[in-house]
Amino acid sequence: MPGITLGDTVPNLEVETTHKNFKLHDYFADSWTVLFSHPASPIYLLSLLTNGLQGDFTPVCTTELGAMGKYAHEFEQRGVKLLGLSCDDIQSHKDWIPDIEAFTPGSKVTYPIIADPNKEIIPQLNMVDPIENGPSRALHIVGPDCKIKLSFLYPSTTGRNMDEVLRALDSLLMAAKHKNKIATPVNWKPDEPVVISPAVSDEEAKKLFPQGFKTAELPSKKGYLRVADVS
Ligand code: BEZ
Numbered sequence: 001m002p003g004i005t006l007g008d009t010v011p012n013l014e015v016e017t018t019h020k021n022f023k024l025h026d027y028f029a030d031s032w033t034v035l036f037s038h039p040a041s042p043i044y045l046l047s048l049l050t051n052g053l054q055g056d057f058t059p060v061c062t063t064e065l066g067a068m069g070k071y072a073h074e075f076e077q078r079g080v081k082l083l084g085l086s087c088d089d090i091q092s093h094k095d096w097i098p099d100i101e102a103f104t105p106g107s108k109v110t111y112p113i114i115a116d117p118n119k120e121i122i123p124q125l126n127m128v129d130p131i132e133n134g135p136s137r138a139l140h141i142v143g144p145d146c147k148i149k150l151s152f153l154y155p156s157t158t159g160r161n162m163d164e165v166l167r168a169l170d171s172l173l174m175a176a177k178h179k180n181k182i183a184t185p186v187n188w189k190p191d192e193p194v195v196i197s198p199a200v201s202d203e204e205a206k207k208l209f210p211q212g213f214k215t216a217e218l219p220s221k222k223g224y225l226r227v228a229d230v231s
Contacts, residue, residue: 003126009146010035011124017083017112018093027083027112028146032173034075034165036139037085037127038064039156055087055116055135056096060159064137066104067162068111074166078173082111085127087135089117132156141169143176174230181208182230196226 004010012025027033040055055061068082075082086093093113101107114121122128122135129136137154149172154160171184174194181204182194196205196213205213205226213228 003123003128004148005126005151006148008148010140010142010148012146013121013124015114015121016090017114018090018097019112025146027081028142028144030144032078032080032144032149032169033083033142034068034080034139034169035083035085035125035142036064036068036160037122037125037135037137038087039129039132039137040087040134041156056092057099060137060156061086062096062100062103064159065100065109065113066107069101069107069109070104071162071166072108072110075169078169080169084111084113085116085121085125085135086113087116087119087122090115126151129153129156139165141172143172178208178230182228185227191231193227193229196228198224202226 010024010028012023014021014023038055038058038061041058065084068084072082088096093115097109100109116122116135119135125138125140127136127138128134129138137156137158137160139152139160140148141150143149150168152160152165167189170190171188174184174190175182178194181197181200183197185195188194196209200208202223205228209228209230211229213226215223216225216227218225
């Protein structure tokens, strides 16, 4: 995925959205944001009239935007904002929303969706699918400092898993809370023990985790896998 990546600052673009126009940094300010884009599908009839791609009214995306709407309260509880992006215009996005909400009962699309009909924004946000040479099924989790903390890039044929988006977000929030002195192990979920970063000495770990930590006994006896309960 050439372009902005982990640790890079998202460019402060002025965007047109289904809510209002704003500069990205104003939207990101003081909270975490899940910014997600959607691939376009080639539509034969449309290709006779336009550039041959339709981003809205695509089946998998309809399920994904609906799921985002259904999970909105989970993101809100964590103080996290949602921001969608699809390569059609605002009127098309607005016409699409009733389909999205109808397909996923209980979903309300309360988050803004960026319009990018000229596909000028996606390269700047590194949301181009190199295979399709068009918009991608990408997702960046952006920190309050406007930097990318995590990116997913899925092919157009694979819809995302919202539980994994939330799980990854919870991991990022937990690591940030502990100033990246911890990391989360495989399949970690909130309330489960975390791993102490290898950059932290045992002495520092004793201060950081007064409740104690366990060091796994492994054949190498190197003592590098230390686990703490922080819930
Ligand atoms: C979809 O979102 O349904 C989709 C988009 C592009 C290609 C295939 C599926």
